[in-house]
Amino acid sequence: MIEFNEVGLRYGRGPEVLRDLTFAISPGSFHFLTGASGAGKTTLLRLLLLSLSPTRGTIHMFGEDVSVLDQEKRLRLRRRIGIVFQEFRLLDHLTTFENVALPLRVRGEPESAYRANVEELLEWVGLGDRMAVNPALLSGGEKQRAAIARAVIAKPELLLADEPTGNVDPDLSQRLLHLFVELNRMGTTIVLATHARDFLKRFDFPRLELTKDGFSING
C-alpha cells in the first residue's frame, strides 16, 4: 500500500528533517509511529497525507508514484486517506454532525445520501446526543471522537492519527485506542503517532521509530 524509498525532506534550505526513510506498509496493518518531540512524526504524517512532497527519494502510495501526480490524481489519493489530529481541528462554526459529514459534503454528496450514515457513526462513537451542538460545547474526549468519526466517515483505506490521545485523560486514551483497534479489525490500515509508552507495551503492533540519528522499524 505504501512504499518509502530513501526519502528525505527539508524545509527550504534548512537541515533535513527526515532522512533515508525506507519502509513499506501493507494493507490492513496497524503501525505505531514513535519518536521524541521534534523527531519529525508530524512531518512524516504530512508526507503520508500528501500535503508535503519529499525533497529526495520516492514514495509510492496505492500503486502510484506520488512525485508525478497532478492535482487531480493527488486529490483522488487523498480521499482514500483519513486524518485525526491531536488538536482535533474541528470547525467551530459547524455542528458536530456537520463536522463529521464534511468529507462527504466536499465530495458533493447530498445530505439525504449521508445523513443516516453520519448519525449511525455518531451513535457508534457515543455522540448520538451531541450531534447538533458546536465543538465549543464538547469535552476534549467528545471532540476527539468527533474528529475520529470525521476521519472515517468516508471509509478511508488508510487512517493517519497524530497523537490522537495527547489531549485527553488516560482512561479516555485507552477507549480511543480501542476505537482505532476496532477500526483496524474492520480493515482500515492505521498509522498512529504516539509517545504513550503504555500503548506501545499493551499492543504488539510494529513501530516506525524516528530518532535524531535516523529511522528504524521494530516489531
Place this chain on the structure above:
Amino acid sequence: MADTKIRLRPAKRGFAIVPERLVTGRTLMFLIAIMTFLSSVTLGAVLLVQQSAVGWSADIGRQVTIQIMARPGEVMASNLRSAVALAEATPGVASTRVLSEAEGQALLEPWFGTGFDLSALSIPRLIVVNLSDPKGADIDQLAINLTNAVPGASLDTHDLWRTQLNSMAGTIVVSGLLVFALIVAATVLAVIFSTLGTMASNREIVDVLHFIGASNRFIAGEFQSRFLAIGLQGGILGGGAALVFFFTAGFITGSVLPVQNATQISVFFGQFLPGLYGLFGLVAVVLVIAGLTGLTSRVTVHRFLNRISV
C-alpha cells in the same frame, strides 16, 4: 471567538462551510454598497446628460432662425414678408413664425433685466423656421436666397452651438464613464484585499478542507458563494440608496425648488426619476457589482490556493 449557538436541527440542505459572519464581511458589504451607490449615481448622471444633449440637439436641429438687421431706408415689414415667403417656399420647411418686437426684447431680458429701455437699440427681428425634414431641407439655398433678396438678413442654423453642446456632453459622458471604470477598479481591489484577508483569517478552514479531500475548485466555489452573497447584499443596499437618491432629487426639483428653477432644471436635464430603463440599469449595476465581487473572490481564492498547494 467560537460560535456557541446551538442548532436544534442540523441543516436539511448542504450546510454552509464558510462562516456566514466573515471577519471582513460586513465592512466589505458596506464598501460595496457605497461603490454601487456611486456607480449608479455616476451612470445615472451620464445617462441624464447624454439623453438631454441628444434631446437638445434634436430640438435645435429642427429649427433655424432668420435674423434681419434694420437698415436705413429699408422697410422692416416688407423684409419680414419677403423672408417668410422665401423660407416657406423652401422644401422641408414646415412653418414659420415672426417674433414680435416685444418677444425679441424679452429674449434679451436675461442679460439686461426687466425695465431696461431697449427702444434706443436697434434690435434685429427674428423669424423662427420650423423644419419638417431637417436632413432634406435645403438650408444652404435658403441662406443664399435670403442674402440676395433681403437686405440685412442672415440665417442661423445653430451649428456652432450644437457642436459645442455635443462636445461638452461627450466630455461629460466620457468623464463619467472613466469615473465608473475607476469605481469598478477600486471595487475589484477592495474585494481582492478582503478576500486575501478572509483567506488568511480562515486558513484553518482551508487547511482542514484540504486534509479531508476538498478540491481547490470546491473551496473556491464555497468562498465565491459567500462573497457573491455579500456582493448582492451590498449591491442591493447601494442600489436601493441610489433609487432613494433619484426619487429625492426628483421630489426636490418637482416640489421644493421654485417653479421657475424646477422648470429650468427639467428643461435642461429632463426628469431625475429613473424610468423603466433607468430601473433596469440600476438592477444591472447591482448584478454586475455582485457578479464582479464573486468572480474576483473566486480568482483570488484560486491564486491563494495554488500558492499554498503542494
